[in-house]
Amino acid sequence: MDYQKTVQLPTTDFPMRAQLAKREPQRLEAWREQRLYQKLQEQRRAARPDGPDFVLHDGPPYANGHIHIGTALNKILKDFIVRVHAMEGEWAPYVPGWDTHGLPIERAALLELGVDPESLDPLELRQKCREYALRFVEVQREEFERLGVWGDWEHPYLTLTPEYEARQVEVFGEMARRGYIYKGLKPVYWCPECRTALAEAEIEYQDHRSPSIYVAFPVEDARGLFEPEGAAVIIWTTTPWTLPANKAIALHPDLEYVLVRVGEGARYLVARGRLEEVQKDLGWEAVTEEGAWRGAELEGIVTRHPLKDQTSPLILGEHVTLEQGTGAVHTAPGHGLEDYEVGLRYGLEVYAPLDERGRFTGEEPRYQGLPAQEANERILADLQAAGRLLHAGQLVHSYAHCWRCKNPVLYRATPQWFASIDAFREAALAAVDGVQWVPAWGAERMREMVKDRQDWCISRQRVWGVPIPVFYCEACQEPIIEPETIAAVADLFRKEGSDGWFTHEASEILPEGFRCPHCGGDAFRKEQDIMDVWFDSGASHAAVLEDRGLGWPADLYLEGGDQFRGWFQSSLLTAVATRGQAPYRKVLTHGWVLDGEGRAMHKSLGNTISPLEVCDKYGADVLRLWVAASDYQSDVRVSDAILEQVADVYRRIRNTIRFMLGNLADFDPARHRVPREGLEPLDRWALHRYRRLVERVRSAYQEDAFHLVYHAVNSFCTVEMGGFYLDVVKDRLYCEAADARSRQAAQTVLYEVVSGLIRLIAPILVFTADEAWEHLPEQARTQPSVHLATFPGVEEEAGLELEAGEEAAWDQLLNLRHAVYQAIEEARDRREVGGSREVSVELYLAPEAGELKASLEALGDLAELFLVSEVRFHEGPAPAEAAAIRLGQLEVGVQVRKTAHARCPRCRRNHPTTGQDQRFPELCLRCAAVVASLEPAGS
């Protein structure tokens, strides 16, 4: 007889093979059609008049190019967090956004247009930029959605929208009203290629070859310290082109300077600590020291400029070091920040005779039109001719480059709008302390950055951005920022967007009859600069959190560590400057994505991995599982090998769920659920482990520790379920009568566990959990989608936990089981036994171990729990060849041999009762009874 047909094997439509790449997009489409995200929001919003429970405010990615694995990591982490809050029953809306202005987009648009920017109407270029940005918003929206990231994708925030721009202008206006905005002439990083000022954040350092020259400044007046005739101060510089702008020479007040005579000839002043190096570089042979002074004593000595008919005094500055050069620093306040600062103290002119293309202006007729770098050559020649060039070499050093066009940048003094950080630095530092930073070192990092940072240069000399809302009086030339002018600009932007700045005259924008508050003039012109994009995104807390009623401040900002100098900081500054508070309660930072070898990913290294390709190859759920598996607080690695491993774990989780679902095919919880008293000890152990899983997973979620969730779930599926429980209950599930109590007891456990497990993994495996949910017994599907459901509770069904003594007994049983398997393995190596079912286990216990024996046997039939033929206890010493295992204080001897019992062909157990039934002589008694019940006629 074919007993195969009399057992209940698992059946389910939930496929083993996920085919995620194919099926995920279909599920996405279904969610979209059902408006599932919107449904979730509506459901949770109900009964919450005061706004959301939890708001993660999205840092806007730049709308340029496709998403990469780092942005994917960021968005997936955000999605985890938002979904966890939703699964806790909260209302946690997520409004994604994009940063849409700025130079990179402007450059890309220009490149696509392929035209000379000079010939272009700003409005045309802006239109092109807008199209470009919106195009990539679309691209990235698709890509983020493909990752399974939920949010209000239909209404994201974009920094180029009229409402946003208007709000941003108001933030600027508020900062101005508080006196934090000023216009200054200050050296800023300037990219001559892009023709704009650059923020510090837009600078990167690369190696650059520069001239390295020593220049003599003849002493004209030594203030009586020494004979000036034939004496000179030597400076060293790598930027000869800044020499025309030289206004002084800086010495360190505390360093010692010596005047040396070289051979019979000239005398030079250098720092003593640099003399040896200078001597070597300049090839001096014999030097004679003629005098020595502290830098402070030399202040006020006057030298002659080596190129021009002007003087250059010796001044003092703490920034002078002995690391390089001569200890006498060429100072050009128009071309260096420290020079500028020391120059302020001495009232030096801020002189920067370069135009926006980095070429010399008419102020320096001899070099007019020459780009700075090219002027070097001419200047060197002139120095040579004047006999001032003592040495010319070359030096490779790291030098500031434009992060976009990769060209070397200049320091150039120009008129710029600034936000004065000093004015609210203390408040910003206080705000930093009020924020919860995770990891905790974030607080220190932000504090250091705020403490040390200079004023924020907000001006950009470009067109693609929000105009700086300032007017100038034509009569007195004073800049005007008044509440009413700000309001007028904000109104205009709200109606027409910031294009209105370009389409309207100042008179059309300003209120009727507006007069210059300084001189009463009535003719005005508009500022030409636009705002730094960091100001755009930095204003999002006002334009999004506030204007969309999400609540202020946000509960959480979550970005990569790079945003300490970016969005975390710009948001903090604008928030503190306008409201005196940080815009976030908590800031969570994640690390970088590195390749499998722990190296940073670079397109040039060819070690990048595209998140979309991962989706196509493995599926978004596997990518998400990779994110979950990684400890993101430091840098995370990704490689094909790593993804392959994660994919294996995915399959394991999926298959475990599938097996459970398959065994619930005929389970109706309403009718079949077995109450606790009816469960076997093993079932209660399984539920206990499940409860522990729920606790651990939910607490890991609370701490945003997704890697703990990953390992807990993996270990539960593999060790507790696959490695023990499921293996053991197969016999009950398959072979007991379909309606047997013991079978339904196992099904009760599976039902409880799988319905909970699916919900526990729902924030991570969004597609798989949703799919599995559809295959649950009807009654478990309390919501149409798992994503509308909530986590299983640990507080429900209290009392399911095992008592400590019982748990300890299980630990001992599992230890014993392991020892038995070791013994079986050895016997198998000796060819004594095959499968474990054909093994008889003999356990030898000391007479005083009766309690241990009882506690083990109370847990169930050990033969069933070990999946062996039988387990027999013996009192007394074990045979010499038996293995020994220590359980607590007691030692147990373990011996295995081939069983004498025949195998039951139905349940495949070598059961002691096999052959005892008259009607079915080949079956064990249990199976005989089951089969008999199927054929009541008794064939």
Place this chain on the structure above:
RNA sequence: GCCCCUGUAGCUCAAUGGUCAGAGCGGGCGCCUUAUAAGCGCCUGAUCCUGGUUCGAUUCCAGGCAGGGGCACCA
């Protein structure tokens, strides 16, 4: 140059001032053929290096090394 972070098996992660540093994946060897492009078992393997504190350090301290990130300078 300075600062921060990280360093536990081949990989992803645990743990602890103190039994043998745990698990999964991988790898090796088997079993099963009733989760089957599955399942089960056994085995394998690690605290970056050097000092110090301590009875005892993977953990605390110092210094290195490696990787990542940041800041600054580059006159």
